[in-house]
Amino acid sequence: MSFNMDDIFSDAKRYVGIVGEKTGSAVEYSRKQVSRVQLRVQFREKLTELGRLCYDMHEQNIDRTGEMKKLIEEMEDIEATIKEAENAVGVAKVCPLCGTKNKASNAYCSKCGERLDR
Numbered sequence: 001m002s003f004n005m006d007d008i009f010s011d012a013k014r015y016v017g018i019v020g021e022k023t024g025s026a027v028e029y030s031r032k033q034v035s036r037v038q039l040r041v042q043f044r045e046k047l048t049e050l051g052r053l054c055y056d057m058h059e060q061n062i063d064r065t066g067e068m069k070k071l072i073e074e075m076e077d078i079e080a081t082i083k084e085a086e087n088a089v090g091v092a093k094v095c096p097l098c099g100t101k102n103k104a105s106n107a108y109c110s111k112c113g114e115r116l117d118r
């Protein structure tokens with residue numbers, strides 16, 4: 001299994017929680033959260049493809065480095081877009097314990113200290 005389903009579900013949970021707030025900015029925020037989920041799915045699909053190319057290259061002794069480089073560049077673009085989305089909303093991690101919105105860069109909740117897993 002190449003997907004980290006926990007990550008996807010935790011994003012989905014955040015989305016559901018945020019939609020409940022019903023304010024304009026919260027709706028905007030949740031939209032960005034959803035697009036981040038989609039971007040992460042895209043990223044993982046490319047990661048899987050990258051792994052397959054690497055495996056093929058090894059098993060069949062065919063040079064796939066050109067395709068691999070292209071994939072890595074696409075993945076870097078996706079990463080940059082995710083970062084942009086995180087910066088645009090200013091907060092990207094909602095504490096699972098107390099619901100405080102934390103900065104994307106925070107590893108722990110600024111209010112209660114709970115670990116903010118990605």
Ligand SMILES: [Zn+2]
Pocket residue numbers: 095096097098099100109110111112113114
């Ligand atoms: Zn907290």
